[in-house]
Amino acid sequence: MKSKSPHPPVTKVLTGIEGFDEITDGGLPRARSTLVIGGPGCGKTVFALQSLVNGAHRAKEAGIFVAFEESTAQIIANAATFGWDLPALIKKKLFFMDAQLSPDVVKSGEFDLVGMLAMIRAKATELQATRIVFDGIDVLLGLLDDPVAERRELYRIRDWLIETGLTGIITQKAAALEGSHRYNYLQFMVDCVVVLRHQVIDGSAFRNLRVMKYRGSGFAADEFPITLTADGLRLTNRGPTELTYDVTDERISSGLPRLDHMLHGGYHRGSNVLISGAPGTAKSTLAGLFADAACTRGERTLYVSFDEGPAQIVRNLRSVGIQLAPHQKSGLLKLYSTRTRGPNVEDQFGELRAQVRTHRPTCLVIDPLSALSTKMAHLASADAAQQFLDFLKAEGITVVNTSLMDGLSTDEATATGISTIADTWIHLSYVVQDGERNRALTIVKSRGTGHSNQVRELKLADDGVTLADVFVAQGKVLMGVARWEWEQDERATKKRAQVAAELKRLQLQLSQAEAAARLQVIKTEMEARTAEIEVLALATGTASRLVATDREVLRTMRHADDEVAVAKNAAGKKVASIDRGRAV
Amino acid sequence: MGKVIKKKRKKPAPALVLRLYVAGNAPNSVRAITNARAICDEHYPARYVLEIVDLIEHPDTAMADGIIVTPTLLKLQPQPVRRVVGNLDDTAQVLLTLVAT
The missing domain is CATH 3.40.50.300 (P-loop containing nucleotide triphosphate hydrolases)
Structure with missing residues (x-):
């Protein structure tokens, strides 16, 4: 396999877990080890089994499930709630290996997984399996009671995976991870680490998934909520990204006409x-x-x-x-x-x-x-x-x-x-x-x-x-009785305003009448003055004409021919000035 | 304490039939073979059968026997069947299992 070269490009294996393949841009690293860590009930087993089942169903890849924590019968029974059709797969594509040490087994000295891996390899060859799950291996390795030996066996599995070209998922309880640094090396050892977390909020259980590391690949590092559906586990907020609904302009009544x-x-x-x-x-x-x-x-x-x-x-x-x-x-x-x-x-x-x-x-x-x-x-x-x-x-x-x-x-x-x-x-x-x-x-x-x-x-x-x-008055929203009162008040105010306006109108009419009367007085007075002026002008004009006539008569009588023009001009001027006075 | 029980049961003890699953020449497997022989020779001289099965050559037999880790020692006789995992360094544990009913 390619994976034996020192820096192989990472090829991936689809898990078929909705959302997971997207956040990891293609699934788990092929021919490598992936560690799935989580507390009890997080869905580690489901995650591992589901990717195995999906591989068998969709990619026609055979797989082996090694169960350390539960009996295979239990696991198969639990998985029956999902529509995976395990019994049909078990015949051809899946092999479940019971790797649960019975409680009455006595431990004497150190042991290793050399034999187990040999058995699995034989089985894998027989099935032409490409995927394998080691579920709850901490249960077995914990028996070693020796961190160094445990580490050695995990490295053995990792190397074995690389050697056989199998894509492996190792699940491990998070409790082992917390508190002690004993298992920290696990995360450095494997190529991909998926952390499942279980939390209880107000009495309801929630599960989250986070990809902690992924060697040679980008990934979305956020924690994503997961849910268990009839088809298995899925990342919940990874619903259909495209929203295609038929929309209509049709309106239907809310049941309340004003609304x-x-x-x-x-x-x-x-x-x-x-x-x-x-x-x-x-x-x-x-x-x-x-x-x-x-x-x-x-x-x-x-x-x-x-x-x-x-x-x-x-x-x-x-x-x-x-x-x-x-x-x-x-x-x-x-x-x-x-x-x-x-x-x-x-x-x-x-x-x-x-x-x-x-x-x-x-x-x-x-x-x-x-x-x-x-x-x-x-x-x-x-x-x-x-x-x-x-x-x-x-x-x-x-x-x-x-x-x-x-x-x-x-x-x-x-x-x-x-x-x-x-x-x-x-x-x-x-x-x-x-x-x-x-x-x-x-x-x-x-x-x-x-x-x-x-x-x-x-x-x-x-x-x-x-x-x-609803009324708003003086910055207050009025409702109920306040609104009713406000309405009453409003009505009274309106009435008052009406009366006041009528009163004002009358007052204005009165002063208008007064003004008109005054105007009449002035007009009459004006006429009187005009008459007076006319009378005066009439009187003045007659008098000056009499003066001019007198002078003419006087000259004629004296025969003063050369002075006639001068005298005539002077007389004309006098008449003009009198005319102006009248016109004013 | 283990030794006391062992001596009491020593005379009426039936033939001891053991099967030891090993994995090639992995260190623990090699050590287990040595330990098993030593224990049997010491406590059941000439009254035991020790069958050594290399799992790498016979994976199907091992799987049928439900072997998970190596080395694993199966006590087939006397009944009931008991098993010990590990390289058998802890002799006391091994002996307790062999006499256990």
Whole structure:
């Protein structure tokens, strides 16, 4: 094999583990050793066995599984939960070797794996195997009770792998790794180290996978959440990278006409609607309205609830005028109630998937999604939710989720986690003021549609649910009685303003009249003056004409011919000046 | 203490049949052969059968016998079958197993 040359290019073997082959850019190093470390229950055995099984199924490569920790019968029985069809493979492609030392074996002095490797080599030749797993070898080597001997045997396995050209996976318990430096050399010895980690958050188990080293190859060094599915282990956030859904512009009613209006026509069909809010903000009521509207349109609807039985939901919704019972009777509506604290988030999503497949709804309510998402702070759960919602989207199902959330910013992880998957996000909150609690509705976001930015008050009554405008006065949002008072006040203020305006109008009319009267007085006075002036001008003009005439008469009488022109001019000037005076 | 038991049982002891699985001339295997012979010669002179099987030549037999590590000593007779793993340096452990029922 190529691997015998000093610096061979790293060739790889696909594990078929979804996501793992991507982060390692092709799987495990061929003809080399890979160490899988992890605590109990991390999925080391599953990881190793799965890559063996996938190799047999897909690459037609035979493999050997050497079980040190459990009996092979146990391992095969455990693996039966996965759809791997082990019995068929065992006949041709897989060999399970029991390498569990029985408890009554006595140890006397040192032993080694020379014989075992010889046996395996014989078997490998017979099967033409290319892959091998040493599962839980620490159990056997621990018996040596001698670090030097242990190390020697592990090096023996490594060299043997290189020599035989088999691709090996060695699993090792992490407990051996922690605390002591005894096993640190393992990581230096092998070509690839995969660390599996198991942690418990709020009573729920999570598994992570991290590639710690990979000689001669790049890899994604992050810790990735893993989940166990019906097909085995997979890296959860490595879902389909391409999102291809059919989208539609069709709108369907939220069940609340004013909300439809705020959303410019309702929810998009096939979209994901999130209704978040504090406890008691009527999230379920909005979800119920949606379900009712869907069934009324004749659509099959599934209502999934956690911690509340179907009968209770129906009763509660009836109290606000939403009748679900007839839809239940007609078979359109199915109420499915389950417990939140299930064993595992993925299991619950599996259950829901099964429900969806049997009822075939076009509208779905999950009330509340946060029942599942209390664990969503962890990526694995968020991914499981994401996958489920992707599945629903691919099916074209319109989903209304409710989510328990006290504020928009209190829980960033949940908020962002849910936000990214929600197409429309409606938030309900309480506004507490003046000794009252009122419900406020806002649309946080709505993809692909305009929407109102207004806060509305959500009012629940026996006869139904309504949305009312909210007033803002003096920087305060007014709701409930405060709003009513404000409305009353507003009305009174308006009335006062009307009266005041009327009064003002009258006052103005009065002063206008006064002004008009004054104007009349002045006008009359003006006329009088004009008349006076005319009289005066008339009088003055007659007098000067008389003077001129007199002088003419006088000259004629004296025969003063040469002075006539001068005198005439002087007389003309006098007349002109009098004319000017009149005109002014 | 082991020796006391051994002496009591020495006379009525039936024939001892042993099978020792070794792996070629790996150091532990070579040492086990030496140790096994020495123990038998000392404690069961001329009353034992020691079969030495080289696993590298007979992997199928070894697998049928459920051998995992080498060297492994099988006590076939007297019943019940018992096994000791290791190079048999710890004589006391070996003897305890041989007399164990």
